[in-house]
Amino acid sequence: MKHTLAVLVENRPGVLTHISGLISRRAFNIESIAAGYTEEPDTTRITIVVEGNEIEQEQVVNQLSKLVDVIKISDLTAVDSIQRELVLIKVKASMETRADILNIVDIFRARIVDVNRETMVIELSGDETKIDAICQVLEDDHGIIEIVRTGKIALARGPIPAKDQ
C-alpha cells in the first residue's frame, strides 16, 4: 500500500543529497517526492509517497529518521489530510479542437494558462486519479506534447502542525 510521509528537514545544502542517497542505497520504492520551504525559513518540508507493506514503510521512516538533517517525520496516511498534486499539460490544439478542450478543462475544473496556434497549456491541481483522468482524455482525443507534475504534497486537517504531531 501507499504511504504519504511529511518529512521536515533542515534547510541546508546537501540535505536532498542525503535523502536521495539513502533512498537509493536502501532500495526503497519511492513513488514521488516534493520539496519546498515552510513557514520557518530554516525548515524544508518534503512530501514522500512510498509504496510498500507495513514493515517496509517502518524501515523507510526509521532509516530516514536516522539522518541527522531529518527533524521529524509524520505519516499522513492514516490521518485526515488534504492531498494535492499540480500538473501542467501542453496539449495539441487547433482552431477546430479548442472548444472541445475548453469543455474538458471545464469539466475537470482546470485552467487554461497559455494558448497559441498549435497548443494550449492546462493547469490542474487535484489528487492523482483526477490528474490521471484528464491526461487520459486529452491524450486520447487530442494528443499531449508534454506534461510536468510536481508530485504529491499533503497537509493534515485540524490545528496541529506536522512538527508537533
Place this chain on the structure above:
Amino acid sequence: MKMTGAEAIIESLKNEKVDVVFGYPGGAVLTLYDALYQADFKHILTKHEQGAVHAADGYARATGKVGVVIATSGPGATNLVTGIATAYMDSIPLVAITGQVAVPLIGRDSFQEADIRGITTPITKHNYLVKKVEDLPRVLKEAFYIARTGRPGPVVVDVAKDVFAAALDYQYPQEVKLRGYRPLFAGNLETIDKVFEELKLAQKPLIFIGGGVNLSDSSGVLKDLIEQTGFPVISTLMGLGSLPSDHPQFLGMVGMHGTYAANMATTECDLMLGIGVRFDDRVTGLLSEFASKAKIIHFDIDPAEINKNVLAHLRVVGDLNWSLPALLQRVEVVSDKLKEQARSWTEKVLDWQRENPLTYEPQTELVMPQAVIEKVSELTQGDAVIVTDVGQHQMWVAQYYGFKSPRSFLTSGGLGTMGYGLPAALGAQCGLPDRPVILFVGDGGIMMNCQELATAANYNFPVKVLIFNNQSLGMVAQWQRMFYGGRYSHTSLKGQHTDFVKLAEAMGVTGLRVTKPEELGLVLAEALATPGPVVVDIRTPETVDLLPMVPAGARLDQMIMGGTEG
C-alpha cells in the same frame, strides 16, 4: 580568540582531547599541515591514505575513542573511501577531515577535486562541506558528537582550502544544537517488564550477543545478566571478546562458520535475546528459517535495526547500559528459578558443545593454521589485542583464539575489507602502547597494504605480524573447491616470488619464518620477545577447508561438519 581556520581545527581537536591523528599531507591541506607542525598531539604519517583511515579505525576500536584521519582533496579523500565504509559497516566512531579545493574552484573539475561529500553520503553517519570559516567550530563539535554518540559511525568534514587560511573569532561551542539528532539513552521500562515476563516463560532460552556489546562497553553488566539467568550464550563475529571464550555458558560463534552447538541452539531455542546484533546474512543463513521456533527479543540502540532483517516479537530500543542493568535488576530476584527452568535445555546444548567441538587434524609435517592460533592463544594467555585481515584466517581466529576481554578482537566484519589488518594493528598499537598487538593476515591480504610495514618500522610500533602463507587466496579457493568444481580461477599464488622475510627486512622490520611444526613454538616465542615490529612468514598447507560451514543461503542446521584435510 582570533585565529585561522587551520588553527581552529587544531584547537577543536585539542578541545575534543584528541591525542593522535593519522594522515597524509597534500596540496589542499598544506595550510592545515602548517598548523599541525606545532600541534601538541601526535601525527602518524602512514604510507597511504587507506593505511591512515584503517589505523584511525583500529585506534578507535581498541581504545573506544574517536579515531581521527586527515587527507587532502581528490585522490587523498577517495583513498579514504574503503576505510570509511569499513568503519560505517562496523559502527566505528571516526572523524575524517579532508581538504577540498578552494571555494571559487568547487564544481569546475579543478585539479584534485572530488565531491567527497557526495561520494561518502551512503557510507557515513553524517558529512559536511565547510565553505565558511565561521562554521568550522560548530561543525567539528557536531562531527565528534555525532561520531561517538548513539550508534557510533564515521563523519566526514570536507573543508575548502581557502577556509584553512581565513581568519575567524574562535569560540568552541559548549553544546551541540541538532534538531534532527537526539540519540536516546533510555527507552521504555514497560518493555523491560514484558521481556522479563518472556524470560520467565522460556523453556529453551538463548542469549545472542553482538558488536553492540563491545561498542557500548557493557560487557560487565552483560556477564552478570548471563550468570544470573544461567542461559547459554552465542556470539556474532563482532561480539567476540565481550564474554571470555572459555566462559562455561558460552557456545561460541554462530553463523556460516559457527560452532555446531551455537547453530543448533539457534535452530532449537524458543526464546532468543538478541543483544546489540543486526542479524547479518552471515549469521542467519536462510533468513526464513533462522530461529524459527523462537520468540525474538531485539535489544539495540538503533531503532532502524529492529525488523530490518528479522522480525522482533519485542523491541528494546535504547543504550545497553540502560536496558541490561534494568533487566538484570529484575532477573536477580528469580535467578534460581530461571536457572532451574532452563536446566535441561542448558545441559543439552552444553552436551552438544562437548560432543561436537571445533576440530582439525594436527599434522606432523605441516603447520596447521589452527595450531598457530592455539599456540598464540597459549603464549599470550588471551591478553593480546588480536587483529585480523579478512578470509579463512579471520574465521579460524574467531574459532580458536581464547579471547578474555572486550575490545581485544579487531576485524572488518561487515564490509570484509582485505588490507584492513596491518594498518588497523598499527592504530591499535598506537592507542595501546603497552598491550601486545598481534596481527593474523593471509599472504593475499598482507600485500594489499604491505607498505604500512614501513610505518611500523618508522614509529617502532611493536606489532607482531603473523602471515598465514598458504600460497593461495584461501577463502575464495575453498568456495571454488566446494561450489565451482575445483576450478581455481586466479586464486593460486604458487610460484610467485614475494619473500615476506626480505620484504619485512627491506622495510626495517624483523623477519622470521616457520616451515615445520616443530619450529612453531620457538619462533612464535622469539617473535613475541623481539622488540619492535616482527613479521613471521608461516608456511601453511594450501588446501585446508574452513569448517564447519553453512553454505550461503542454507539453514543453520545444514552445516558441513568434519575436520580438515592436510
